[in-house]
Amino acid sequence: MAEYSIWSVLRHGLTGNKGWKPTWRKPDPKPSYDAIIVGGGGHGLATAFYLAKEHKIRNVAVLERGWLGQGNIGRNTTIVRSNYLLDENAQFYEWSLKLWEGLSHALNYNVMFSQRGVLNLANNPAQLDQFAERGNAMRLNGIDAELLMPDAIAKLCPGLDLSQNARFPVVGGLLQPRAGTARHDAVAWGFAHAADRLGVDIIENCEVVGFVKEGERITGVETTRGRIAAPKIGVAVAGMTSEVMRRAGITKLPIESHVLQAFVTEPLKPLINCVVTFGAGHMYVSQSDKGGLVFGGSLDGYNSYAQRGNLPIVHEVATELLACFPNAGKVRLLRSWGGIMDMSMDGSPIIAKGPLPGLYLNSGWCYGGFKATPGSGWCFAHTIAHDEPHALNAAFTLERFHEGRHIDEAGTGATPRLH
């Protein structure tokens, strides 16, 4: 019987709920492992899970500086989608979306994945043409996409302002019906639970302060809880990538850390039943199961390691929300928070072996990290286990920048804050 099921809920309910075990253990670090994952965020935990499940490498430690769910896995707007234009991104994110579709069963943990659809609004005819192109590219990659006119959008999302008096009238939209949202904390807890039950040691409050080198080869890590050896060490630390890699002697990377803010309002009755993005600016909103409007927009736009931003972006994103949903004007903001994005130079990620022997790098997620969580872990685990990338992440190398093989979805060039 699965650990979490209707039967276990009934059984524990009838026995006073005294038999539940912690969903992951709190082991002390062993002196050595077959593989170490630095970073207990979504990507690190997913990597450990797929190493154990797909590649039978179970003597694995995940080292987390703080506690699980402290970083970007708990600081996003929970959107999952694969509506990409370029083949490399489309195929990777579509594989990730397919993993999402079976994730609750694979983990035996309800991640509350809700395929409520992502609707990108077009606010001028040129943008609608661009969405038609993107939708066609998606369908050629086997991804669902539908171009909608305003009457269809009115049926799909009744609360939206579709009047022609709007400052930026909606002329159409691109819908990906299989996209949606998931419960972000449950993703961290679910991967931790499933990896733990396969034998992975999840070690919290364990910061990597240095790397052990034999010649050029990385053979272990120095942590706040002692030295730990492993022949393979994967780094998946998002916005902290540059700082952690500096401890391995890598001083420069094609990455800048930027702060991205997100917001949630007080709970409301159901108003928005899909994810809506605003085309005339940059804003995305969905309504959580608890009723809060969860929304976000652009980066603050300057290098930052502070998990908080400044007020101009709060104002800008809130005005964009009201441009779509004027009926939300009197709703109060409940919380705002910031996460540190590892903005890469072309807006696409890095999942690769290297840059030193024994080291593997998973980074450059920009805004796209949450939806990529299972796909990223799956590809990174494959890369670590086989010492070579899977076809899905073969293009996401660290060397592609110097080689001129960019994967620049937005076409904005080597300016990370614009991706």
Place this chain on the structure above:
Amino acid sequence: MLIPCPVCGPRDHEEFAYGGDATVARPTIAEQSATAWATFVYDRTNPKGAHQEHWHHVHGCRQWMVVSRDTETHAVTGARLIGAWAEPETEPGDD
């Protein structure tokens, strides 16, 4: 964030456009190494802490300046003009 513009005094950062890491040096036009150019375009130290960065006072005096700012605390500790009007660095609070 207030940026102590050497021309206009302390102004909100919303008046400025960000120009990125100011420690990245552009190679001379005679440079023929592709690696040197790629390093200039793509590779960053991305420090947590003290950062020298370009800002353009686009809604003010329209001068470019190098601002000293901490990326962990957002504390701005100085700004100096660059280019033809370069002058000594000002401290926050100077008018």
